[in-house]
Amino acid sequence: QVQLVESGGGLVQAGGSLRLSCAASGRTFSNYPIGWFRQAPGKEREFVAAITWTGRSTFYADSVKGRFIISRDDTKITVYLQMNSLKPEDTAVYYCAADPKTVPSARTAPIYWGQGTQVTVSS
Numbered sequence: 001q002v003q004l005v006e007s008g009g010g011l012v013q014a015g016g017s018l019r020l021s022c023a024a025s026g027r028t029f030s031n032y033p034i035g036w037f038r039q040a041p042g043k044e045r046e047f048v049a050a051i052t053w054t055g056r057s058t059f060y061a062d063s064v065k066g067r068f069i070i071s072r073d074d075t076k077i078t079v080y081l082q083m084n085s086l087k088p089e090d091t092a093v094y095y096c097a098a099d100p101k102t103v104p105s106a107r108t109a110p111i112y113w114g115q116g117t118q119v120t121v122s123s
Helices: none
Strands: 003-007 010-013 018-025 034-039 046-051 058-060 068-072 078-083 092-098 117-122
Touching: 003 092, 018 034, 018 092, 018 117, 034 068, 034 078, 046 068, 046 078, 058 068, 078 092
Parallel strands: 010 117
Antiparallel strands: 003 018, 018 078, 034 046, 034 092, 046 058, 068 078, 092 117
């Protein structure tokens, strides 16, 4: 069983930055690829970024490429999403997700999900 807990959300002005964290319990988490997704009110959930279990490969949605950075710490238990140059359209609930076999993407349905953290960007 893997449990994921997101933190770091909040209210920020456009152009500002936030860093989200995804902390996991479960000893095998360090071997799982991790992804971040988001869902804005009235919209479908969308893929944001993903990282392989080694941390050597990262993937981004076009909408955040160049602004967001996904990383994981040396223990590989915590995954971060550094969000820079935030825009009002980045406002959403952000979720981290893990899957033992597949790198999360826009075409996958990861098995494990956190409860989400709200990010609100004011204009």
